[in-house]
Amino acid sequence: MKKLLVTLAASLLLFSLVLQTQVQAAAPTTTIYINGVKLVTDQAPITVGSRILLPLRAIFEVLDSTVDWNARAKTVTATKDDTTIVLKLGSKTATINNEAVTLDVAAQSINGRTMIPVRFVSEAMGAEVDWNAGSKSVFIKTSGEVNPVPNVYAQVVGHKGNGSDLVVSFIKSPNESTIDHYRILIVKAANVPSFHLAAAQAVTSKNYTTALTQSGDQTISLSAQARDVNGEMIRADQSYAAFVLAVGKANGQNALSQPSSKVTITVNAVAPAVTNVKTSDINDYGDGRDLQFSFTKASDESKISAYRVFVVKTANAGTFNLAKANATASSNYTLVNKTGSSITQTLASGTRDVDGAAIVSGMSYQVFVLSAASNNNSGNNTLSEGSAPIVLSTNTGNAAASNVVAFDVSDYNDARDLRVNFNKASDESRISQYRIFVVKAAYADSFTLTTANALPSSFYTVANKTGNNISQALASSAKDTSGDKIKNGVSYRVFVLSVGANRLSVPSPNVVLTNNSSLLAATDVKASDSSDYNDARDMLVTFNKAYDETNIAHYRVLIVKAANAGSFTLGKANEVASSNYTAINKTGGNLSLNLAAGSRDVDGTKISDGVSYRVFILSVGGGSYNGNNALSAPSGEVVLTDSISAATNVSAKITDSGRIDINFDKPHNQTGISYYAVMIVPAGVPFDVKSANNAAYFIQVNGGTGTTTNDNDKDITGAPLTRGSSYKVYVLSVAASGNTSSNALSDPSGTVTL
Structure with missing residues (x-):
């Protein structure tokens, strides 16, 4: 028995020595490269016989194969495109698409890792394998072809005048498994015919947008900082096309798409005005149903969300302007959806004029129509000319x-x-x-x-x-x-x-009707934009006192963001902190007040321009009725805005003498404008109202609607105008108050070159 044990121990030792001779660690000397990139794994390559083995997931995943390990059957199944390989741990027989093949060395488990033969797997997956004995390196080159994306679409989705206005969509490459990433390249339209693969590959990383593969078609929104392939910021009034470069996993294996159709960003989102506004007296109800209006739709309704119809007393029509129209409460105008054709409509019985008064017979009115901009920017709304005056029948x-x-x-x-x-x-x-x-x-x-x-x-x-x-x-x-x-x-x-x-x-x-009748609510609450301080002083609030003020101590004026007005209740009104409402004493009559500069809404936020509000009035009980309050219905919506309007239709052209001839249309409402500052801006320079307010040089225009440059004129930086240089022209409406935040900047002219 002792002799048998000695013999068995000797045999095991001999087997161990043989295995050490057969399986040699290759990590210090053998290096694996995939498409020229060194492969790093948590288990170093090993050599078994004359074959090099790697961890199964390392090799399969780098070859873009999906892999499944069946621990019970001890089998590895890998799939790439239409090829499926099955290897069994310890077996020299494998299958490729269900056909048996013989291996030089079996897949085996070493140090807790399942190791598989590199050459067999790589070649089965369509890759080329080369061995360099001198450097002891294995070079694997995937044979998959990089195909360009078949369709690229570019679309303008905004009017900010930068890259954020562009969205690029494309269909994924037919063989995306060979692709590492995509590069979205924006090219000026004039350069598209000469833009090719070599030029695309030379574009630096800051001048393209990267999109990673995601096994599907892609839509990419560019950023405001996006640049074209020449490194220039994407801007308005420049025509572009988009290319997509498919960058392969193998070095140098790239493919360039065909260009998208050409697109041009514009910053002109002004809603065009309707024309031919007419009115007629068609009934004899003595209210809004007697008044029918019609108008010819705007020439381009794509920039319009809807129309607003305003009935204005003729006595006030001469001073009714865009600012007043924008500030009119929704209860005092009629909203008309665009239909794609000119519109004829009769007002409803409860229609009120812009002052909130019911429409009646015997009163002279004019009708105006506001084109409401689709981007919800009231500064881009446009007001029509008024209709001819009309007096509804006074028969009854x-x-x-x-x-x-x-x-x-x-x-x-x-x-x-x-x-x-x-x-x-x-x-x-x-x-x-x-x-x-x-x-x-x-x-x-x-x-x-x-x-x-x-x-x-x-x-x-x-x-x-x-x-x-x-x-x-x-x-x-x-x-x-x-x-x-x-x-x-x-x-x-x-x-x-x-x-x-x-x-x-x-x-x-x-x-x-409720069981809380001891206190009555105020009625007919209205709010309007009455000034241009750019704070709460611009808001004028009026309301009719409660019918019976006997038990009322005072009123509270509550300013609520329009988005929250639908859920604003008496309970919430009672909880508003004193710093967030305005108290007003009863006078025995109806009340009117402009808010104080520091007034806040019920959320504690300072009241400011550009926010839509509705106003509530809380009747506050006094004496034995303390806490027994009553809340009014809300006012219509009001948005505080500056009354200063921008010039429109700015044009610039080069005269025969080489100067710039500039013309523009004054705004419909010139209230509060001191003068117009004509500014010449080098093409490609970002420019906004803040830049305009800080400009070093401009040409002042007082009474006219245009000017022509002379030899001494300069651009906004104070630099002389030079031959061969390109410029755009802007017009700044300058507020008489001297408050630069009230100034309004026009859209630019087209580009002109001296």
Whole structure:
């Protein structure tokens, strides 16, 4: 037995020596290169016999193969394109696409790594393998061809005048497994015919955008700092095409696409004006339904989101401008969607003019139409010329009741809680009585004179004329126009019919009855942009006092961002900190105030230009009614803006004498403009209103709409204008106040070369 053990030990020692001779570590002497790049692995290459083995994942993954290890069966399965290889640990038999092949050396486990023969795997996957005995190096070269991407698309998606306006899309290369990454190259249109693969490969990294492979088609948005292949910032009024360079994993194996179609960035996002605004008197309701308007659509509606129709008293039409139109509350204009054709439409019964007054017969009006810019920048809106004046028929128009308001005055939980106030018709000679109709707010827009005349007497309340304005509380049994008893929690609007003259009033604002009637809310809250301080002093707030101020201590003016106004409730109003509202004492009359410079909205943010707000008024209870507050309905939206407008249609051309002839159109509204500063800017230099305010040199234009340079004129840096140099021209509207933040810069002219 002892002799047997000695013999067995000797045999094991001999086997170990043989294995050490057969398996030699190759890490110190053998190096693997893939497409010229040294391959580094966590397990060094080893030599078994005359074959070099590598960890399976290192070689398969660098050859872009997917690999799966089955621990139970001890098999490795690798797939690339249409080739599948299966190796079994310890077996010299493998399969390539289910066909058996014999290996010189089997796959084996060494130091916890599954090692596989490099040459067999590489060649099976279509690569070329060379052995350099002198350097003891293996060179593997993948044979996959780098194909160019087949389609490149470039699209302008903005008007900022830089690379962020461009999006480039492309279909992935047909053989993306051979590609390391893509390079997006922006080329000036004039250079496209001479742009080729060698030029593309020479472009430095700061002048292209890199896109990594992702096994799918790609859409890449460029950055504002993107440059063209010449290193120049991408800019407006320059035509470009996009190329995509597919960069192969093997050195030098690149492929250039065909160019995209040519695109040009513009910074002119101004919505063009409508034309041919006309009005006509088509009915005799004594309200907005009598007025029909029409206009010819704008020449290019792609820059327009919608139209806004403004009804302006003729007495005020001469001073109605773009700034006032932009500041008009949404409740005081009519929104009209673009249809692709010219528009004819009749106003609704409750339509109000820009002052918030109901449209009535006997008043002279003019209609303006605002083209609202699609980029939501009010500075790019455009106002039409006004229509000819129109006076709606006075046949019976002065026989309608007006200023209808409904209040919650008690806590009976029935119609006795509802009091209706209205102004009598100016001419009651043909009126026998008035009828008060309480309409669920959801049905108010469809409530017409015909509907009112058809209702039975149990569905309305009669109010006898008195020769004075009328205030009437309803009876407990009063019903709404649906035949339902009036009750808490329902939103209503109230109409008044002048019987005899058969005229229906404009509806009241919404009213909802609650058990909190001891305090009444303010009504008819309005907000407008009244100045140009660039702070809260620009906001003018007006409102009608509560019908009964007996239990009111004071009011609070609450400024709410329009985006949050829909969720602003009485509970939230009560929680607003005192630093974030404006308190105003009651006076016994309706109230009007401009906010203080440091006023903040309810979130504690300073009120500023460019933000859309709505205004609420909180009636604050006093004495025994302390904490029993009431919140008004909100105002329409208001956005504070500067009234200074930019010049338009700036043009520049070279005269026969070699000077620059400059012309421009003054803005429709010149209020607050002191003069125009004409600025000559070297082409390619980024330029904005901040740059304009800091310009070292400009040409001042006071009364005219143009100028011509002379031999002494300079560009914005103070440098003389030189022959052969290219320039663009801008016009700065300079505010009379001296406040540079109010200045407005035009779009540039085209490029001119002296």
